[in-house]
Amino acid sequence: MHRLRSISRLIPAIIITGLLTSCSDPHDAVTICENDGAVCADLNTDEWCQTERNDLIISRFDANKNASEQEKYALLTALSDYQECIKIAALIEPRKYPELKAQRVSAMLSTYDDLIALEKQTRSSNNPYILNYHWVSHNNEDAKQRFIALSKQQSFDDPALYFAIANIYGHNTDKAIANLLKGIALLDDNAQFNSSQLGHAQLDNSRLDNSAMTTKLLYAIITAYMHKRNYQLAYLWSQVALISDIKNINLSIFNKHKITTSEQRRLDKLAARVAEQIEDKKFTAKSYEYTLSAVGL
Numbered sequence: 001m002h003r004l005r006s007i008s009r010l011i012p013a014i015i016i017t018g019l020l021t022s023c024s025d026p027h028d029a030v031t032i033c034e035n036d037g038a039v040c041a042d043l044n045t046d047e048w049c050q051t052e053r054n055d056l057i058i059s060r061f062d063a064n065k066n067a068s069e070q071e072k073y074a075l076l077t078a079l080s081d082y083q084e085c086i087k088i089a090a091l092i093e094p095r096k097y098p099e100l101k102a103q104r105v106s107a108m109l110s111t112y113d114d115l116i117a118l119e120k121q122t123r124s125s126n127n128p129y130i131l132n133y134h135w136v137s138h139n140n141e142d143a144k145q146r147f148i149a150l151s152k153q154q155s156f157d158d159p160a161l162y163f164a165i166a167n168i169y170g171h172n173t174d175k176a177i178a179n180l181l182k183g184i185a186l187l188d189d190n191a192q193f194n195s196s197q198l199g200h201a202q203l204d205n206s207r208l209d210n211s212a213m214t215t216k217l218l219y220a221i222i223t224a225y226m227h228k229r230n231y232q233l234a235y236l237w238s239q240v241a242l243i244s245d246i247k248n249i250n251l252s253i254f255n256k257h258k259i260t261t262s263e264q265r266r267l268d269k270l271a272a273r274v275a276e277q278i279e280d281k282k283f284t285a286k287s288y289e290y291t292l293s294a295v296g297l
Helices: 002-010 013-019 029-035 050-065 069-089 099-122 128-138 141-153 159-169 173-185 210-227 231-243 251-257 261-279 285-294
Strands: 192-197 202-209
Touching: 029 050, 050 069, 069 099, 069 128, 099 128, 128 141, 128 159, 141 159, 159 173, 159 210, 173 210, 173 285, 210 231, 231 251, 231 261, 261 285
Parallel strands: none
Antiparallel strands: 192 202
16 A cells, blocks of 8 residues: 555646546545545556446445445446456556556456455345356356346346346247347437446446437347347337337348238337337337237238
8 A cells, every 4th residue: 555655646647637636526536535545546647447446446435335236337347347447457557657557457456356355245136237247257157047047036127137038038039028028128318228238238337328228228129139030020020110209220131031011010000009008108018919910910
């Protein structure tokens, strides 16, 4: 710790000032460091990994105040994100301030120890976010099975969790679709959700607005129906996506699957109905099933 503080004194004030701009928000990373230096003492102070560093500071502060499962999850993902960034920074040889490399390496080692300790502490947790974290980060089969079991025992209020379950089911397309539909039913224009590092369905402590969450879920359900070769329903959800202002939807791929013009018109009407139900927050898996059965799909 003394070595870290000594290094910090060598760093020009202009760098620290650029990183730590004053702010009156008591939940701001700068204010936290001013009021409780121990939260920040082992982290780098240069321009690298600023976003990850600030998120980690805030997560540490919140976890110190409230050691709930959700705060532990937020700290897990903040530590993990910081590790991914600082590992790269630690490899770089700064030309102007070579002492920064030692500080970055020290920060990497310190936060790695913290991450390992917190992962060990949370391994038996039944929090769905933590279970998914251990499955995605470490291929923990026990965590995956407990997450699946939890999804059958209770209803989630975050569509990102259903997206994560859908990803777990993978090639079991029917189960994946069932969970995507549950997620779509939870979409809310006024809501923000625990976001996923959705490319690989790990959830982090940042926030996704409704539009971003809608995009992820609709892309996924279109893809699932394409895998099933159910081109009619893939087309229907592509139209729902277009109505929802989702970008990069290509309807030309359905030309080769011989969906006739009259069939497209019928599906367009159904898509408008489904999109309206989603917007009005009246969409459910049952309403969707009824809509399809009413037209013989």
